[in-house]
Structure formats: structure tokens, C-alpha cells
Amino acid sequence: MEVVPVETPQLGDRSYLVHDGEVALVVDPQRDTDRIEAAARAAGVRITHVAETHLHNDYLTGGLVLARAHGAAYLVGAEEQVAYEREPVADRQEFRVGALSVTALATPGHTHHHVAYIVRGGGRTAVFSGGSLLYGSVGRTDLVAPGDTEGLARDQYVSVRRLAQEAGPDAELYPTHGFGSFCSVGPASRAGTSTVGEQLLANHALTDPDEDHFVGELLANLTAYPAYYAHMAPLNAHGPGPARLAVPEPLDAHELGHRLEAGEWVIDVRRRVAFASSHLRGSVSFEYGRGTSFTAYVGWVIPWGQKLTLVGPRGDVEKAVRDLTRIGIDSPDAALGEDPGALVPGAELASYPRTGWEELASGRREGDVVLDVRRAEEHSEAHVAGSVNVPLHELLARLGDVPPGRVWVHCTSGYRAGVAASLLAREGRDVVLVDDRFERAGDLGVPLER
DSSP states (O other): OEEEEEEETTTTEEEEEEESSSEEEEESOBSOTHHHHHHHHHHTOEEEEEEOSSOOSSSOBOHHHHHHHHTOEEEEETTOOOSSOOEEEOTTOEEEETTEEEEEEEOTTSSTTOEEEEEEETTEEEEEEETSBOSSSEEOSOSSOGGGHHHHHHHHHHHHHHHHHHHOTTOEEEESSOSSOTTEESSOOOOSOOBHHHHHHHOHHHHOOOHHHHHHHHHHTOOOOOTTHHHHHHHHHHOOOOOOOOOOOOOOHHHHHHHHHTTOEEEEOSOHHHHHHSEETTOEEOOOSTTOOHHHHHHHHSOTTOOEEEEEOHHHHHHHHHHHHTTTOOOOEEEEOSOHHHHSTTOOEEOOOEEOHHHHHHHOOTTOEEEEOSOHHHHHHSEETTOEEOOGGGTGGGGGGSOSSOEEEEOSSSHHHHHHHHHHHHTTOOEEEEOSOGGGTGGGTOOEEO
16 A cells, blocks of 8 residues: 655645555545646556545535546545535445555544545555544534534544544554644644554543543634635535636736726735835735745635735746635636736835834834734733734724724734735735744843733
């Protein structure tokens, strides 16, 4: 048995190609299935089975499209209410993928009808746990309905223990979530690989002997998650179509100017440094780049269903189009180029200062506002004395909660602050982007409260 992970770091997830050298099972593929196709070609195998662990809340699946393209069996939990034909999978159902033996195991918790898959072959055992047992943690249980959260947390406690017992300590563990996804909760590990045995020693869901204590701890650690999640499970139940990856023909200057004047969402994907220095007035900054949370925050901050126009260099726009189609934001328009002044000749350009903590410590004037756009739990741990906390994902709805005056905007690293500064500048506010790591603030003379 060979396992080929297909990473989606932009969303903190992994998909898997599992094969015996001839035929393959795909687990939890994302909507841009060309990456799975490439992995199968590289391995020289045929895809005969595609399996979902659950109806995902953080991305659109490519499972239906992939299964149809290959004439493969599409394995989905028998209790899931979906609008397409699939092979319903029941608890303890067994099937073969070439030389591999696969057992489905009901593991409710992350969702009501979650299924994990235990695969055996070639002397190895692998567990594909989806949003059940993760590295150091488990999948969150509050994505279905508020009234179901505690019950699902109790289900999760029982499920992960059953899964560990069924698979055995030597089994290799391959979760879908837990690599930065908001679908995980609790003290997630930064490990890249793990086994069930390692989790038996370190995962609080397996080491805590008190179910009530575990549930209380899990519920206390549930934090905000992206607003776009609300749309993913219904779309996955309906059956997403193929990913739309083509970059459209660039808008002409007149049309782009018209969209800015009309107040449409024009998203500049250039680096936040470049945006602060010069940008089209009315555009907003969602920097695209490795290690950024571009996809999650566009889907979280921009109201769902709004028409988007991406502005920036072709390479970044092309990647952004791919990322957005994974969460159901299809075919945004585009204006390509590094120089905003050249995109709409004669258009009004804007800028705002970008500083570090030293400048805040020495340059803050009476009446200035320090706006912390981190999440509430981050702010409560430590914050700039006298700062106002409006989390980025709440900012558009709470613009009136930002006091008048010049606004110094900060977060943990600068990314969220860059988005927030652009949103405030779009509203005509006088902003200063504090593009610095929060951990440096105290050492540079900024008074903190803990």
C-alpha cells in the first residue's frame, strides 16, 4: 500500500491517493481534481473508488466529479442526504480496492454521519480519519447546529476511542483536517505524520479519562470560524460541478473604473506593502501569497454572493482563482497588472502609512485609536493598553464601533491588519497599518495589558 497526500495548505487540509500499484482509492478530494489526476498519473494507477469521510464544511468536494470522470464507485455515508447517486456506506462495511482491504467505521462527532476508513494491505494499516481523530486534537463539533454541539462532542469522544481500538496502535493516521483548518479544535499538533499509537499517548481525546472534562474543555476551546462554512455542506449535498480555473479576459480600464465608483468589491492581491504605498481608491487588500489565509478571509469577510474583481499580477490572480473555486466562489473577474495607476489611467490613487511598533510607541497622539482585529480570545490573552477589539471577521458589521480619530490597526503578524486597514480606508477613515508581529510590541515600548 502506498499513500500519496495531496496538500491544500491554503485551507489547512489534505486529500489522499491510496493505491496498491495498480488501482487507487481517493479520500476527501477537493474541487480542483487535476491535482489528484496528476498524482494518479505519476503513480501509474487507475482510480476505482472515491470516498468521502463527511459532507465538508470548509471546502467543496471534487468527489462526485472525480468519480464520474473515472467510472469509480463514490462512497458516501449511507445516512447522508444527498441529491446524487452514490454507493451508500454503512458502519463496518468492507470492500476491496485491488489488493487493499477497506473497512468503513461510523465516527460521528465532527458531523452526525461522519465515516472513517481503515485500509489494510502490504503489511500496513492506515486510518483515514477525516475530521475525527486529528494530530493532537479532534474535529470541531459546532458546525452542524448550536443545539447539537455538546451531543456531537460526546459522540466525538466515543468515536475516536472506538477508531483507535479498531485500527490498533501501529496504524498510520491520515486525517483530512488539522493542518491549519478552522475545522479542528483544541491543542492541535504541528506534526506532519503520526500513528494511532502516538495519539494514544498525546491526544487529549484519548488520554482524558473523564468524558465530561473532555467535553467541557472542547466546548471552551471552540472559537469563531469562517462565515462561508454555512454554504459548504448544502452545496456538497447538492453536488458541486467541476472547478472553474480559467482566468477571465482582463477588464478594460473603463469597466474597472465603473466598478470602483459603484462600490463593488475590487480585491487587490498584491503584497500589503505595495497596497499601502499605492492602490486604486475603493479597492481592498487581501494579499495572496504562501502562508497567507487569503481564501478563508475572503470567504469570511466579503458578504457571500457578491461579485468579485481581482486585481494584481497574473500569477497571483491565477492562483487566487483556483483557491476561491475551492469554496464555491466561481469565475471572479480580473484586472491584471502590478501598477494600479496603469490599470485605470487617471483614476484616483490612495495610500496610507505602514509602520512598526516603535512608531506606534512614539507617534501615537491623543485621540488616536489602537484597533486590534485579532479574535476575541487572542485579545483577552494580551493586548495594547486601551485598544479596541473588533475582530476582522466582524469589522464590516461593526464599523460604527471603531471610535473616531486616526486608527492604528494591528493583528498578530500584519496580514489581518492589512485587510482591516484597507476596509477602513475604503470607508474614508484615517488609518495607519501596524505591520509588525504582536510578540514584539512590549519589548519595543508599547504598554500591554495581560
